[in-house]
Amino acid sequence: MNEDVLISHDVVRHLAYLARLSVTDEEVAEYAVRLEAVVGYMARLKKVDVSDVPPTAHPACMTGVVRQDDVKQGTSRKAALREARHTDGKFYLVPKVFDS
Amino acid sequence: MDTAYEIQASFERGDASALEIVRVSLECISRLNDRYGAFVSIDEEGALTAAKRLDHARATGSHIGKLAGVPVAIKDNIATEAMPTTCGSRILREFQSTYDAHVVTRLVDEDAIVVGKTNMDEFAMGSSTENSAVCKTRNPWDKQHVPGGSSGGSAVAVACGMVPVALGSDTGGSIRQPASFCGVLGLKPTYGRVSRYGLVAYGSSLDQIGPFARDSRDLALLLSVIAGHDRRDSTSLRNARFDLAAKQEPDLSNVKVGIVDDLPAEGLDSCVQDAVSRMGGVVEQRGGKRVVVSLPHLSYAVAAYYIIAMAEASANLARFDGVHYGERYANPNNLQELYEQTRGTLLGDEVKRRIMLGTYVLSSGYYDAYYLQAQRVRTIIREEFASAFDVCDVVLMPTAPTPPYRLGEKNDDPLTMYLEDIYTVPANLIGACALSIPAGFTDDGLPIGAQLMAAPMNDGLLLNIADCVEQTTDYHKRKPFSSAGEDRESR
Structure with missing residues (x-):
């Protein structure tokens, strides 16, 4: 019932890179097997004739929601920084991105 | 514990104080929670303070809300200022929201008392609550069985009588399936009916907050x-x-109940099938009429659903990067390593699998074949249901294909577990409302649920039918324990 889909270790590593997930070699091997099974199952959708069928991105038929741009007090800096592990009291801190 | 209606009424009459009511709830939680793992946080002090304030308000003649004195439990992916919101994940182990979700504010505005947060599959990804990084939750009807998921903790809290009502979230069945497994009622309201403000997003076009209760009136x-x-x-x-x-009259003489003649029945347990047929009979007894409907593409619903849910999840969970909130990898050499190690080491296996699958179906070369195809199939399924709802008012189906299964039984094979969602995911794909009601028990005494699904905005009709069913059956009145604290020994 499922299609044969091949997910190589390289594909798993690339997906992990795109999704910003560290993976060990053992995990790569395990994920390859698991992902292959699930994607193989999902591939059954290719059998459905969808010509002239528009995609549904959302269940509710909605138009853009607009409102007046009224100025209100938002989240304070203190509250926004409260749950971060590294800050200098004003900003979030992360490792240096550019060498000076 | 009484129903929310009875509790509110007895508080309003002055027969019970809020303090007494909350103490009964907290005592029940402290007696049973170690055994069943329903709660991950309990706010004893906050609950007692709120109760005292409410007693004072009543004594001074202030306005009393619709849920005055009613203890409620909240799934741990719904933001609360007073307690952590962990989503069952190590990455949010100590996360404390800076605001309350809309639904929490609404409950408190009506004088409900939030006693705690309930266990769940990590980020609501799972159908057994076994994917929680916090604790194990067990089915109160038999401790060796799963409570269902992902809102397993909320279902167990209501089934055990720790609270009369609780909130969960339903992305593909996460309220209805645990309700079915724990012998209580669970409603996934129409998409857009309940604000998702403060709900930690999983699949944004599918997620909906809804209630658990022990009867339709409370729901x-x-x-x-x-x-x-x-x-x-x-x-x-x-x-x-x-x-x-x-609310309409408890009369079903104008209600047409759709029975799906081409229902995918692979893996459908005969005891579930029998219970659902009996439920059809009960509705007929109350004046309803059975009509046959056809949903030929239902067998594609699980594949379409998981592609869409995982795609949306891969985007929604990008925010957990160790920088803005939550736990963070301690000594990264660079930014990339900070992201990868934080996410790689602190997210659970199932969450990482779904993020990677979501990334796959959205990636260049696969987007059209998987994601876009799934969205087109979603249209077909929506149109088929629209045709069905032209000839019937509600569709009657099983909630889950099986009764509760044993802990660990399906945990090794994610795909098998996904396939169990066949009857619940359609409501999320089309934004409809759906309800699981107790419909019987297995020979071993495990609960079975039946599902009623209606077109968007017909939530009231579902509750009306459930009300009629409750006047004919007593499944919803049965409890897992013979009396307080005397739970069945596991077999």
Whole structure:
């Protein structure tokens, strides 16, 4: 019932890179097997004739929601920084991105 | 513990103080929670303080809310200022929201008392609550069985009588399936009816908050409190309000119940099939008429659902990067390593699998074949249901294909577990409302649920049918324990 889909270790590593997930070699091997099974199952959708069928991105038929741009007090800096592990009291801190 | 209706009424009459009511709830939690793992946080001090304040308000003649004195439990992916919101994940182990979710504010505005947060599959990804990084949750009807998921903790809290009502979230069945497994009622309201403001997003076009209760009256009461337009959720419907006064007469003579003649039955347990047929008979007894409907593409619903849910999840969970909130990898050499190690080491296996699968179906070369194809199949399924709802008012189906299974039984094979969601995911794909009601028991005494599904905005009809069913059957009145604390020994 499922299609044969091949997910190589390289594909798993690339997906992990795109999704910003560290993976060990053992995990790569395990994920390859698991992902292959699930994607193989999902591939059954290719059998459905969808010509002239528009995609549904959302269940509710909605138009853009607009409102007046009224100025209100938002989240304070203190509250926004409260749950971060590294800050200098004003900003979030992360490792240096550019060498000076 | 009594129903929310009875509790509110006895508080309003002055027969019970809020303090007494909350103490009964907290005592029940402290007696049973170690065994069943329903709660991950309990706010004893906050609950007692709120109760005292409420008693004072009543004594001084202040306005009393619709849920005055009613203890409620909240799934741990719904933001609360007073307690952590862990989502069952190590990455949010100590995360404390800076605001309350819309639904929490609504409950508190009506004088409900939030006693704690309940266990769940990590980020609501799972159907057994076994994917929680916090603790194990067990089915109160038999400790060796799963409570269902992902809102397993909320279902168990209600089934055990720790609280009369609780909130969960339903992305593909996460309220209805645990309700079915624990012998209580669970409602996934119409998409957009309940604000998602403060719900940690999983699949944004599918997620919906809804109530658990032990009868349909309480379910309706809770819906009347949490439903309503909220401008902070841009998918919130303008006409979202649910008015209790609009409740119809308990008469089903004009109700047509759709029975799906081409229902995918692979893996469907015969005891579930029998219970659902009996439920059809009960509705007929109350005047309803059975009609046959056809949903030929239902067998594609699971594949379409998981592609869409995982794609949306891969985007939604990008925010957990160790920088803005939550736990963080301690000594990264660079930014890339900070992201990868934080996420790689602190997210659970199932969450990482779904993020990677979501990334796969959205990636260059696969987007059309998987994601776009799934969205087109979603259209076909929506149109088939629209045709079905032209000839019937509700569709009757099983909630889950099987009764509760054993802990660990399906945990090794994610795909098998996904396939179990076959009957619940369609409601999320099309934004419809759906309800699971107790429909019987297995020979071993495990609960079985039946599902009623209706077109968007017909939540009231579902609750009305459930009300009629409750007047004929007593499944919803059965409890897992013979009396307080005397739970069945596991076999």
